[in-house]
Amino acid sequence: MTTSPWQPLSDREAGLPIDRTVHEGVPEHLEPGLRSWIRDSVVTESLVHRVVAALRLSTDTHTFDNGRLPSSAQGLSRVPVSLLLDVVDCLLYLDVGEVAHHEYLVKHPNVLSPLAAVFSKPAKFVDPVDTLDALLGDAVSAYQVREADDSAHAGLERVVDATVADSVVMATRQAEASSRSDASFYLRSSWAKAYALHPDSSGAYVDAVRAVEDVAIPLYASTEPRATLGSVIRELDRNGAA
Structure with a gap:
């Protein structure tokens, strides 16, 4: 455009x-x-x-x-x-x-x-x-x-506003550069669902959460076999309280 x-x-x-x-x-x-x-x-x-x-x-x-x-x-x-x-x-x-x-x-x-x-x-x-x-x-x-x-x-x-679009592109590239291919995939998928002709807001939200989980779980909840974003948040709360 x-x-x-x-x-x-x-x-x-x-x-x-x-x-x-x-x-x-x-x-x-x-x-x-x-x-x-x-x-x-x-x-x-x-x-x-x-x-x-x-x-x-x-x-x-x-x-x-x-x-x-x-x-x-x-x-x-x-x-x-x-x-x-x-x-x-x-x-x-x-x-x-x-x-x-x-x-x-x-x-x-x-x-x-x-x-x-x-x-x-x-x-x-x-x-x-x-x-x-x-x-x-x-x-x-x-x-x-x-x-x-x-x-x-x-x-x-x-x-979408160019600043927002550029931020998403940068985030996906950083994920790929950090070997977080799943995070990059889910970010692009979330974007496509959120801004499609007929948006899928719930699907976009789920994919965005998955993208964050792919990056955050190995850093903050790697010892939990079935860790989720909730596990990461609890771990951050515990570390913050300590």
Whole structure:
């Protein structure tokens, strides 16, 4: 997401402060772009069917064009606005960028050849994931793209203050540098659950506790076979009292 918000020329000349409003859901100025992104990014019919299956879409609970479930990119782009972010989140989960890149290579089999740039000059591949992240940033959406890692799939996540995000990155790196790989894993997992499109607050809390336990138990409660964070707290209380 763009770190320096753009301000219209008219506002700059009027000396107005930058509007830092973050927009929840699908504001009017973002909806056309999201629908266009879905049409352009979904390049296989099978991907449409996977989204329908993954989201458990049903004509009993939602209204679709012609009263039928989407069967094409065009149809998927016309889902009710209440489903748009779920569809986008699901497409990221299903690796829409990888699917698009694979289809690009199928259509341009010689693109990797050194001679291709000289003779055929195929159109450059544009990663739809990058396009989406730029669109969300331009719209100052409350969401941005979350890249997949070993603790979470790709998807949408809430935009968080840069200072907070940097602190989490630093903590995970320090855990890895200290050979606390479990702590690093649980920190990333906790973050993904806390700031996902549909947050899992209890799961995020459990993973955060596990991350702390992985670091603290060997230091303060290593003699207890089934030590927990509670064991660490009791040990710290005893040492403090002493």
